Amino acid sequence: MAENLSSGFPQDESGLRAWMLAWYDHAVSVGFLSPPFILNDVTAERLEGYFRVGLTPAEGAEAFFGVAH
Template structure:
């Protein structure tokens, strides 16, 4: 059985790329990651969900790496 995939419009893909770049810069500046950083599949899935839910890159960095309550 084939896995279902989600297609993004070109405009949405551009927004996702810009958002991801901002997320990466924020994670670097907060010292949560070091260059070069290769996120695991689980992190990529969470990032895509954070983007879809409307989190800012800064909020998504905190959700990924910040202290958990």
């Protein structure tokens, strides 16, 4: 795996961090949550799963906060 040496994180981890920040920004902008938001391990793993399957941050927010059918 290639590493992004400027941030000190592997490229994949940097991508995940950027994705989570975009997810948070989207969730706040559409009113799914209000700051502050405490990210626990279970939530982080769930969001990482959304990232890994290729959802956009907006799709991840919809999946996370949406009603299950």
